[in-house]
Amino acid sequence: NDRNRKLMIGTSSSTLEIEIPAGSLRVAFKGDPATVSKVAPYSSVDVKAGDVVVSLILGDGTEMTQLSAEALAAALSETSVDPNRKLSISTGDGISKGLAGRSSSTSTLEIEIPAGKLGVAFKGDSATVSEIAGNSAVDVEVGDAVVSLILGDGTEMTQLSAKELAEELSKSSDDPDRKLSISTGDLISKGISGRSSSTSTVEIEIPRGKLGVAFCGDPATVSEVDPNSPVDVQEGDVVVSLILGDGTEMTQLSSKKLATALSETRNDPDRKLS
Numbered sequence: 001n002d003r004n005r006k007l008m009i010g011t012s013s014s015t016l017e018i019e020i021p022a023g024s025l026r027v028a029f030k031g032d033p034a035t036v037s038k039v040a041p042y043s044s045v046d047v048k049a050g051d052v053v054v055s056l057i058l059g060d061g062t063e064m065t066q067l068s069a070e071a072l073a074a075a076l077s078e079t080s081v082d083p084n085r086k087l088s089i090s091t092g093d094g095i096s097k098g099l100a101g102r103s104s105s106t107s108t109l110e111i112e113i114p115a116g117k118l119g120v121a122f123k124g125d126s127a128t129v130s131e132i133a134g135n136s137a138v139d140v141e142v143g144d145a146v147v148s149l150i151l152g153d154g155t156e157m158t159q160l161s162a163k164e165l166a167e168e169l170s171k172s173s174d175d176p177d178r179k180l181s182i183s184t185g186d187l188i189s190k191g192i193s194g195r196s197s198s199t200s201t202v203e204i205e206i207p208r209g210k211l212g213v214a215f216c217g218d219p220a221t222v223s224e225v226d227p228n229s230p231v232d233v234q235e236g237d238v239v240v241s242l243i244l245g246d247g248t249e250m251t252q253l254s255s256k257k258l259a260t261a262l263s264e265t266r267n268d269p270d271r272k273l274s
Contacts, residue, residue, distance in 0.1 A: 032068035052090045059084030122162040145183040152177030218254035243272040
């Protein structure tokens with residue numbers, strides 16, 4: 001019956017590549033980093049107010065990052081005749097927004113890859129993971145699409161076919177600091193708890209009484225929310241840890257372990273779920 005309880009949940013941030021036409025976009029940006037502030041009703045660009053620009057990708061593969069609104073406006077003007085340019089945007093909470101009507105709901109991760117052979121096969125004009133050896137140490141899954149190969153010196157190679165990626169991986173086989181940037185699709189549905197994904201933590205007040213929320217799986221994930229539940233969570237939200245009032249943090253909780261822990265600590269007024 002503790003009315004001061006709080007639930008903290010992890011929701012995934014999604015990065016999308018949006019094709020943008022040559023000419024004027026009819027989109028206004030503000031701030032640093034550049035953030036969409038207004039979209040004209042007749043704009044053909046599939047963005048929304050609040051979307052943050054991660055980079056501008058030109059038709060020749062050049063990627064411009066860390067752009068303020070002023071720098072982005074200048075770059076868009078200079079490249080206005082480029083019909084193949086794209087904007088990489090971060091939509092924040094991809095799940096709560098639902099990414100309605102968008103061309104994808106993908107999340108981009110940077111995966112560290114060791115020197116030497118990876119034990120991973122790729123296919124396609126846009127390199128995609130097709131096969132993974134049983135002893136591979138690379139944390140990818142079949143179907144993951146390669147966004148770029150990032151070398152230890154900071155060089156980033158984008159728009160790689162499977163053949164081009166294989167050649168670049170061979171050339172950089174002695175580089176211990178290289179990384180793959182991959183597009184995974186729906187992070188939460190895959191349950192990728194061990195990856196270095198970009199997440200946001202949301203703190204939600206929980207009223208006294210029943211929560212009207214069910215959890216399932218390992219790690220514990222919100223599986224059902226009663227229509228009358230006053231708790232502002234959504235299906236797919238993942239519990240990272242249960243933090244008790246004395247500072248004890250319980251991690252890697254399955255839904256069963258979480259239910260037990262919540263029951264045992266029901267008199268703790270300072271516990272939290274991360």
